[in-house]
Amino acid sequence: MPSAVSISSPWRRPTSPIVCRFADGQVDLLIIGAGYQGLSTALHAARAGLSVQVIEAGSLGDGASGLNGGQVIPGLKQDPETLLALFGEQAGRRLLQFSAKTADAVFDLIGAEGLEVEHQRSGWIQAAHTELALQVAVQRNRQWRAQGADVALLNQADVALLTGAEGYRGGFLDRRAGVVNPLALVHELARIAIASGAALVLNDAATSLRKDGALWRVETLSGHSLRASKVLVATNAYSQGLVPNLAESLVWLNSFQIATEPLPASFDFILPSGQAVSDSRRILVYYRRTPDGRLVLGGRGPMRVPKRTEDWRHLERAMHRLFPMLGAVRVEHRWFGRVAMTRDALPHLHEPQPGLLMVAGCQGRGIGLMVGLGEALARYCRTGEPDDLPLPISPLKPIPLHRFRRLAVAANVTLYRALDALER
Numbered sequence: 001m002p003s004a005v006s007i008s009s010p011w012r013r014p015t016s017p018i019v020c021r022f023a024d025g026q027v028d029l030l031i032i033g034a035g036y037q038g039l040s041t042a043l044h045a046a047r048a049g050l051s052v053q054v055i056e057a058g059s060l061g062d063g064a065s066g067l068n069g070g071q072v073i074p075g076l077k078q079d080p081e082t083l084l085a086l087f088g089e090q091a092g093r094r095l096l097q098f099s100a101k102t103a104d105a106v107f108d109l110i111g112a113e114g115l116e117v118e119h120q121r122s123g124w125i126q127a128a129h130t131e132l133a134l135q136v137a138v139q140r141n142r143q144w145r146a147q148g149a150d151v152a153l154l155n156q157a158d159v160a161l162l163t164g165a166e167g168y169r170g171g172f173l174d175r176r177a178g179v180v181n182p183l184a185l186v187h188e189l190a191r192i193a194i195a196s197g198a199a200l201v202l203n204d205a206a207t208s209l210r211k212d213g214a215l216w217r218v219e220t221l222s223g224h225s226l227r228a229s230k231v232l233v234a235t236n237a238y239s240q241g242l243v244p245n246l247a248e249s250l251v252w253l254n255s256f257q258i259a260t261e262p263l264p265a266s267f268d269f270i271l272p273s274g275q276a277v278s279d280s281r282r283i284l285v286y287y288r289r290t291p292d293g294r295l296v297l298g299g300r301g302p303m304r305v306p307k308r309t310e311d312w313r314h315l316e317r318a319m320h321r322l323f324p325m326l327g328a329v330r331v332e333h334r335w336f337g338r339v340a341m342t343r344d345a346l347p348h349l350h351e352p353q354p355g356l357l358m359v360a361g362c363q364g365r366g367i368g369l370m371v372g373l374g375e376a377l378a379r380y381c382r383t384g385e386p387d388d389l390p391l392p393i394s395p396l397k398p399i400p401l402h403r404f405r406r407l408a409v410a411a412n413v414t415l416y417r418a419l420d421a422l423e424r
């Protein structure tokens with residue numbers, strides 16, 4: 001008999017109140033979506049003197065920013081040499097230097113603003129499960145060291161000691177990385193954006209967006225009609241039909257997570273130094289400890305909306321494979337959210353019409369990226385100078401045969417899971 005699931009995450013938000021309001025009259029910048037992208041841009045734009053309105057369809061943290069695993073990892077999925085080859089020396093170096101500092105953007109903000117966000121900066125391990133994956137780690141380590149990054153190569157014994165997990169050959173340690181309470185970070189970004197003058201409205205979706213003379217006009221579900229000089233559509237994996245081709249330029253996948261009950265001291269050998277981990281499998285799992293001692297573990301899940309506890313069973317199996325001693329430990333939280341993927345596995349910045357901006361496609365690594373991009377997006381809204389942007393502005397193109405893409409991805413996930421199982 002399948003068991004109905006109660007969906008919850010272990011992330012708690014700070015108790016400070018968030019005061020919502022509509023701005024008076026037209027604004028310089030209207031932002032649709034209150035995740036890290038929308039709120040970080042709102043913060044920097046408001047501090048630069050722009051009038052800013054943010055509207056969010058749900059509650060704070062209902063999107064990926066409140067649901068993620070809290071692993072703050074610098075860099076993109078591509079290694080430095082790949083970025084330089086893809087974008088050329090000038091644009092590639094700008095993107096590389098920006099991406100190298102995205103974890104700094106998060107931890108510096110928390111420190112400088114005294115944000116009430118639980119965090120720990122002990123690094124991130126990419127644990128290699130095969131010899132081939134270890135060779136990738138060797139290259140990654142070489143390339144980031146050449147950029148002066150604080151990274152290291154780990155041998156089998158190092159990884160076993162740092163993770164407490166079974167079965168890895170070695171790995172890559174990035175000491176720039178760390179973990180945060182992701183929901184608290186959304187809440188605190190909203191709080192300081194509002195304190196800096198931005199207006200925020202929750203539970204009111206943008207339903208239409210159109211040009212109105214020199215301005216943009218946005219209608220909301222509650223019947224409000226807002227006018228702005230510029231609009232940032234910060235809806236990412238939760239994009240729907242507001243901007244033609246935006247949702248069709250992405251494939252969103254469900255990322256699932258589980259959190260155990262707080263583990264007793266006898267399990268202190270699991271991640272004893274507090275690193276976050278992702279492994280090198282095609283369908284990777286990622287995990288970390290929370291300050292109250294839970295193990296949080298995530299990975300791909302079914303493409304449909306989950307309904308039963310069994311939909312998270314693959315994660316429990318992964319946890320028991322890595323940590324067989326956790327057999328009797330209870331899973332207390334199960335939840336999921338959407339991750340936006342692009343065809344080239346790069347995030348994209350679009351401006352399909354002047355003054356209409358959007359960034360989408362974090363490939364599951366968006367905390368540092370989106371918090372860090374906020375400052376550059378705000379600067380661009382003020383100056384209109386594209387050289388201020390770490391990402392080039394690219395055309396907004398739908399993926400061909402988009403409606404079949406998710407089926408193709410689902411088939412690939414099944415295939416990759418089978419290949420991963422063979423390599424155990």
Ligand SMILES: Cc1cc2nc3c(=O)[nH]c(=O)nc-3n(C[C@H](O)[C@H](O)[C@H](O)COP(=O)(O)OP(=O)(O)OC[C@H]3O[C@@H](n4cnc5c(N)ncnc54)[C@H](O)[C@@H]3O)c2cc1C
Nearest residue numbers: 033035036037057063064065068069071206337362366367
């Ligand atoms: C389960 C999971 C685990 C992840 N783990 C990690 C991790 O460990 N490390 C990492 O770096 N990244 C991780 N990510 C990715 C990361 O969370 C995202 O890249 C990042 O949060 C994206 O931020 P965002 O502001 O662009 O989008 P979101 O946070 O998704 O915000 C978009 C917002 O737009 C709102 N919206 C949509 N349509 C409308 C509308 N019409 N009107 C108004 N509002 C609208 C949505 O309600 C939503 O709140 C994970 C993602 C998921 C789902």
